[in-house]
Each structure stands twice: as C-alpha cells, then as structure tokens.
Amino acid sequence: MATLTDPHLSLVRPVTPRTPGGCEECLILGSEWVHLRLCLTCGHVGCCDSSPLRHARAHAFAVGHPIVQSYEPGEDWRWCYVDETFV
Template identity: 55%
Template sequence: MICQHLKDAGDPAPVSRYEDGCPQCVEGGFTDWVHLRKCLTCGLVACCDSSPRRHMSRHHDETGHSVMRSFEPNETWRWCFEDDVLG
C-alpha cells in the first residue's frame, strides 16, 4: 500500500551530484558514508541509516520532510518516514 505522503511526493533537483558524496560528511572530513538518499521535499542529498552519521534520518527529524528516495545509480525506490512505508 502506498501512503499519501508517497503519492504527494515531488522530486526536486538534487542539491549535490552523486559523485560529491554526502555533503554533510564531506564538510566534516568524513568519507565513510554507505549510500546516499535524496529528500523529495527539498532535494537535500545525505547519507543513509547504514552510514555512521545517518544524515538523512537526522534531516527528517529536524525538518519533518516525510519522503526520501535512493540516490544510488539505477535505484528508484522511495521511503516514507512518517508511515514506515516503502514505495
């Protein structure tokens, strides 16, 4: 089942390129992110929950932005933080 957040999610231009890695990790001098995710509300690119600093989950906690998607090549899945639903 797809939740309303996933149905309503846009897909803004990313605020960094894939090759750039997680901007918050890079700014802190880290290169150990695992995968990248993109916020579908604002376009922020950040690292996943398997990464040590979990920047995308932090972004959700700080902003309330509900939906992100994989920012990995050839992956199109999305995740709703509010409803814990994969879409």
C-alpha cells in the first residue's frame, strides 16, 4: 500500500491536462471511453480500466508515470498503478 513516503508520490507535479476534451489516444483513434484519468506527472489524459483500450494504465507503465487522479467532475481521488492502491 502506498504511503505519504511512497517514492511514487515524488513524481507528482502540478499539471495541466494535455487534452482536456478527452482521452488523448481515443480522440486520435475515434474510440470511446468510460471514465478519464489525469497523469499527475505530465498531464496526459487517458481512459480508465473500464474503457476498452485502457490508455491511462498503458501510459503509466510505458513512461513510468504511475499516479493518476480521476478526471471526472466532482472526483478528486488518486491511484497508483504500481501499488494498485489509492494514494
């Protein structure tokens, strides 16, 4: 379980969503998504694990940015893909 001393939290930065209108890859592909996640290292917006293409998880492991925040209105939780836990 991630803690406040979890080294992954050191990767969190102030970010601006790169594609505020939706999942970056899905917008290019014309694919649909279920929910969105915001990478807290670079601002990538990706689709969640319930979405067909799971771009947020793919981004996290491809570039080593493990912590995302929900990009859904009214939600502010964070998730670490490496530890598979809320942070």
